[in-house]
Amino acid sequence: MYDFDKLMARENTNCAKWDAAEKGLLPMWVADMDFQSPPEVIAALLERARHGVFGYSGGCGGWFEALMQWMTKRCGWAPQREWISTGPGVVAALYMLVRALTEPGDRIIIQPPVYRPFYNVASSNGCELLENPLYFDGGKYRMDMEQLKQMVDSRVKLLILCSPHNPVGRVWSREELLALGQFCLEHGITVISDEIHSDLVFPGFKHRVLASLSKELEQNTVVCNAPSKTFNIPGIQASNVIIANESLRSAYRQVLRGSGLALPNVFAVAAVEAAYTYGEAWLEELLLYLEENYRLAGSFIAERIPELKIVEPEGTYLLWLDCRGLGLNDEELDSFIKGKAKLLLEPGTIFGTGGSGFQRMNIACPRSRLLEALQRLEEAVGG
Ligand SMILES: Cc1ncc(COP(=O)(O)O)c(C=O)c1O
Secondary structure (H helix, E strand, O other), X not given: OOOOOOOOOOOOOOOHHHHOOXXXXXXXXXOOOOOOOXXXXXXXXXXXXXXXXXXXXXXXXHHHHHHHHHHHHHHOOOOOHHHEEEEOOHHHHHHXXXXXXXXOOOEEEEOOOOOOHHHHHHOHHHOEEEEOOOEEOOOOEEOOHHHHHHHOOOOEEEEEEEOOOOOOOOOOOHHHHHHHHHHHHHOOOEEEEEXXXXXXXXXXXXXXXXXXXXXXXXHHEEEEEOOOOOOOOHHHOOEEEEEOOHHHHHHHHHHHHHOOXXXXXXXXXXXXXXXXXXXXHHHHHHHHHHHHHHHHHHHHHHHHOOOOEEEOOOEOOEEEEEOHHHOOOHHHHHHHHHHHOOEEOEEHHHHOOOOOOEEEEEOOOOHHHHHHHHHHHHHHHHO
């Protein structure tokens, strides 16, 4: 019913992904999709624009109701309305949360390879970043609980979890999340759970909201999610910050207000409510399309570029490509991908410790474009 094959020209639209790319390179880097958003989202934005008066927004009643129903239905967890605050994006919310919940000198744990801004967020507000790298058993990435036990002391105040995990594509299981959550509870560490990719999960896997796993975890977790990846509206700049714990919540709201960011953009209010209210059928089709794209990339690479390996994704539209078989160092690999394959991917080193030898490829694009990218890779490796 929806046309994900349609090739959208994105050049000259002030678009980071395409307009910042060097001419001739196929951009498959930053995490947005080359698809139009659900028609209902476009219609809601047009209707809001047609009204023509764009005064301050006030109240997000429709947004919050729609989000509560969305999460109840899709995640089996019903946040209460008063737990929800907004943010102008997840990254902005992460920075504000660090300001709200730490003192200079506190320590914050992240688990690389991970979404690059986590590094800067965890080093903000005078905090000290600690890394608990994931380990790769050759098939799957896992959280290293033993290493975590070694590194924790009373100065560790926060752990920023990426769930599902960008870039390695893990959808953490209930058991893994419970083990981590329990450990953090026992050590007085609050968890900020960045669940921005939670709607993008492949069949056979299930996203669990960390806060949904027990009443204690509900009180110890800040859930950040958003409609931005799900419905391809990151440029609308809207996110949700869901905090059951009253004192954590009021600390966040104080920083949000103190930053002058308490009132969301009027277009965000219209788009988010429409997306969560009417976007489900579109999302279901998108997920089938993305899964097919992943299968195409998987079989193409296995059959025609055996030097590369895909780390099997459980969610997200980001493929984590193991390029170590090419025998190149990171600098050589980057110039090979750009100069020879003519692709713009994200070098694994951007994601910090554990990223060496990998590249991240965004496959949320029409299949013909994905095929072109794969052919460019094949020719580059073969030639
Ligand atoms: C884990 C994670 N968090 C946050 C973001 C960005 O969120 P926002 O655009 O809402 O700041 C991304 C984008 O790729 C991401 O992967």
